[in-house]
Amino acid sequence: LLSYWIIITPYAKLELNYTNMTDAKRNMNIQYDRRSDQMPPPAKEVKHHPSSVNNLLVQQLLLSTKCKTFLKFLCTDLSSVSPSLAKRLIAELGHGFDETTAPSEVTDKQVTRLVQLLRSVELFKPPDGSCLSPLGEYNLNLGIRKVLEPDLLATARDKPSAYEGHPFIVEAGVSLGGKDVKEGITVVRFANRIPLLFEGGADVATRVAQNKIKWSTYKIDHKRDKIGVFVSIVSTKVPFKGTGKEYIGDDITEIQQSVKRALQDCCRQLRVNLVKKHAMKDSRERKSRLIKYVPDVTRALYGLLDGLRKRKADEKENQKSARQKTDSSSKTRFDESAASDIIEKLNRNEITEALIKKSLIETIESHGATEEELEAAKDGSEKKTKGSRKRGVTDGAPPMYLVPLAHLESSKNDIQHPLFTFRPIQPLQESNKKSQVA
Numbered sequence: 344l345l346s347y348w349i350i351i352t353p354y355a356k357l358e359l360n361y362t363n364m365t366d367a368k369r370n371m372n373i374q375y376d377r378r379s380d381q382m383p384p385p386a387k388e389v390k391h392h393p394s395s396v397n398n399l400l401v402q403q404l405l406l407s408t409k410c411k412t413f414l415k416f417l418c419t420d421l422s423s424v425s426p427s428l429a430k431r432l433i434a435e436l437g438h439g440f441d442e443t444t445a446p447s448e449v450t451d452k453q454v455t456r457l458v459q460l461l462r463s464v465e466l467f468k469p470p471d472g473s474c475l476s477p478l479g480e481y482n483l484n485l486g487i488r489k490v491l492e493p494d495l496l497a498t499a500r501d502k503p504s505a506y507e508g509h510p511f512i513v514e515a516g517v518s519l520g521g522k523d524v525k526e527g528i529t530v531v532r533f534a535n536r537i538p539l540l541f542e543g544g545a546d547v548a549t550r551v552a553q554n555k556i557k558w559s560t561y562k563i564d565h566k567r568d569k570i571g572v573f574v575s576i577v578s579t580k581v582p583f584k585g586t587g588k589e590y591i592g593d594d595i596t597e598i599q600q601s602v603k604r605a606l607q608d609c610c611r612q613l614r615v616n617l618v619k620k621h622a623m624k625d626s627r628e629r630k631s632r633l634i635k636y637v638p639d640v641t642r643a644l645y646g647l648l649d650g651l652r653k654r655k656a657d658e659k660e661n662q663k664s665a666r667q668k669t670d671s672s673s674k675t676r677f678d679e680s681a682a683s684d685i686i687e688k689l690n691r692n693e694i695t696e697a698l699i700k701k702s703l704i705e706t707i708e709s710h711g712a713t714e715e716e717l718e719a720a721k722d723g724s725e726k727k728t729k730g731s732r733k734r735g736v737t738d739g740a741p742p743m744y745l746v747p748l749a750h751l752e753s754s755k756n757d758i759q760h761p762l763f764t765f766r767p768i769q770p771l772q773e774s775n776k777k778s779q780v781a
Contacts, residue, residue, distance in 0.1 A: 347531060347538035350486035351478060353378045378485045386476040390422040393461040395508030401454050405446045414442040423467040435460060470510035472503025475577045477512045478536055487516050491571060494520030497612035501605040506597040511578035515605035517613060518571035528552055528565055533575040534591060542590040548574035550593040551602045561610040562617040574602055633707045641700040652686045
């Protein structure tokens, strides 16, 4: 119970002292300091809405009013009643009612007719909820964080609504994780900032959270995740069920829909963070899988380059190297200048197996960087020179190409992917036609 009070009153300092007269080891002192200086707005006194009155209330208003005429009574002692609307109501009431009738002269039968008319007319403006005193999203957020320390938390307030002329406001919070929270959905309820402890299964907040919210839509597993649902309802008349005032029924559609909208708003906020979190997790897993194959890919690439160097060396020793070179060029379509440049770098040890491995790992790391890492790299790269900026991540991760040593100028057959661009080798027939035309 104390933890519920801490959630709903973060602007107050609470302290509990318990002294056991027989065993001093059982003495207990719990203290919670205030976390907010923002107090909820005080409630305001307002006039009764015509749709919320009953016979007894109208009789009391007629006896206590200071108005001299029935028309003035309708305009002054009730809200949302203009003089023109009051005249229409008197005309609708018909015989026995007049604009100049004294309020004290209205009989019980006339009161019954008046109440029936007021509750059936739909021309009155609904109450705006300015008289209520909700806790506020800021305070609700602080209270939940103080007690549960959740991993993720979202709060929301639905727009003011009304049922039977009584205004109400629903505030809600949804948390994921935290200490002392069990798996599944745990619902904490408040009515006019008072914790509700009993009959939670029949309450509107529990029914909506368990049956009306599709948690999977918001990337939340309602069976395995530790979900905390907090609903606070403030109203001029809370529709409790039973005399014990232990829960609020779900038979009032306006309240049920308002609770659902508030919880859905919280879930949408959480979904944004969860999508980012899952994307970062997938990125880390993808990076780890790619790094696992780096040694094999490095050996394969270096083996291909070393084999190319050996073949070129054998061709130079062969007396028919010129003819073989022509045949080799016609079959593999190697770019001789590019191949020679690669061979020279191999001979000078500018391209080594360790360098290829390092370059592959750097490329994978840049593609697997998280959003925070990319932002940090972007901020740091702005302070570097132009040369270092080219290797940074200011414009996103650099594209990774696996290009063979051949003439592949055409890009019409490219296969695009977020991590690479695959450009397939063109058919030999097309290449031969181009050479014949040239």
